[in-house]
Amino acid sequence: MEKLLKTEEEIMLADMARGFLDEAAPVARLRRMRDEGRTHDPELWKQMAEMGWAGVLVPEEAGGSDMGHTAAGVIAEEMGKTLTASPFIGTAVIAATALRRVADDRAKAALARIASGEAIYALAIDEGAKFDPDGVRMEARREGNGFRLSGTKKFVVDGGNADRLLVLARTGEGLTLFDLPADRDGITRAPRPMIDSRDAADVHLENVEATGEDVLGAVEDAMAVLRPALRAGQAALAAEMAGLAAGAFGMTVDYLKERKQFGVPIGAFQALQHRAAHLWCETEVTASAILHAGRMLDHDPDNAALAVSLAKARATSTAILAVQEGVQMHGGIGMTDEYDMGFYMKRARVAAEWLGDYGHHAKIVAQKRGFEG
Structure with a gap:
């Protein structure tokens, strides 16, 4: 496949984005948040x-900027380089996309609150x-x-600080998606400590009342939205x-240039050069796949499943390899808390599981390509 390039x-x-995040949200800010016991940065x-x-x-x-999915990916990529903790994916991407599919007056009002930064959404799906x-x-x-x-939803990202929840539930023979205020009677949230120091919670619903106005889309047709x-x-x-992979790679290359052994930078050792070159190749191929997924979502969303998975x-796989x-x-210092590499590793581990792990998406790719029934 021909390598795709940014416009x-x-x-x-x-x-x-990089200029803003390097100043406003460096890894040091995430470290301070962790040390202070905070998982959300409203400012x-x-x-x-x-x-x-x-x-x-x-x-x-x-009230939005309506830049599209490729642009959302560009912003998310820069956030990954500095491990920026924010509700961007759950709110600005997932919730906004769902609400756009409905496009009634209520959904449009919710979209306006998202664009202004007033509303934070969390996706409550996982139960296992x-x-x-x-x-x-x-x-x-x-x-x-x-x-x-x-029932109970587990690993609800942004679940501790969100003011609205997208809750997937079974109604009869189908699934229905509900857009609920997080403080509705019967909803309790238990913060879930995460190794990446981000906001996550288990959300318990006990006899929670929902009306037809709380349904996002059609009853028993949740997946359309x-x-x-x-x-x-x-x-x-x-x-x-x-x-994240690019950020970890950059940090590693800088270290290879600075760390000396036998009087020379360890980056001069051929074995390490080969490993660094292999990682660089993996990051380039992955970057092209990311751009392709964004282009498909922008121009042919109904056929984007293969590109996204x-x-x-x-x-x-690239992020795990990079960390x-x-x-x-x-070396040994890479495992110490003094160095930021550990933060990259922890975030990579959590992100690998969220919204489907490698096996989940590899299976979809195989099915789409006709290799698996």
Whole structure:
């Protein structure tokens, strides 16, 4: 496949994002947040909203910048390089994409709140150890003209600080997606400590009342709204992981140039050069896959499944390789808290699982290519 390159506008967006994030959200900021016991930075999110990032997929008539999925990936990639902690993927990408699919007055009002930075959404799907939307068992029991929801959602990213929840539940023979305020009676949230120092929670719903107005899309047709939103989130997460790999690679190369052994930089050793060159090749191929996924989501979203799963699978393997090589080439100090490489490794491990792990997406790629039934 021919290598895809960013357009001039995308390069300018990346440069602008990098300049802002290097100053406003370096890895040192994440370290401070962790040491202070904080998982959310409302001031940083406000700044991102002012720059138009919260509304990257929100139509202009709703106050958004409507830059598209490729642009969202460009921003996410730069966030990955500095390990920026924000609700960007869950809110600006996943929730915004879902709400755009509905496009009624209520959804448009919600999109406007996302673009302004007022609303933070969390996606409440997972109930077990693995990503499995089709296997949801939480019941939304019909009651009059509404529903009663009971059950527990696990690993809800941004679940501790979100003010709205997208909850997937089973109604009869199908699945229905609900857009609920996080403080509705019957909803309790238990913060879940994560190794990447990000916000996540287990969300328990006990006989929670939901009306027809809380349904996003149609009853028992959740995937018409949710599946495109998940693909958008998976592509943006893949872009973040590609940025993470690039950040870890850059840190490793700098160390190879500085660290001396026998009077010469260790980067002069051929074995380490070969490993660094292999990692660079992997990051370049993955970057091309990320751009392709964004282009497909922008121009042919109904046929984007293969491109998105290929991007997420490649980004996962590349990010894991980058952090493993980074730790090994740093030697023993790579495992110490003093060095930032450990933060990259921890984030890579969590991101690898969120929205489907390597095996989940590799299976989709195989099926789309006709290698598996």
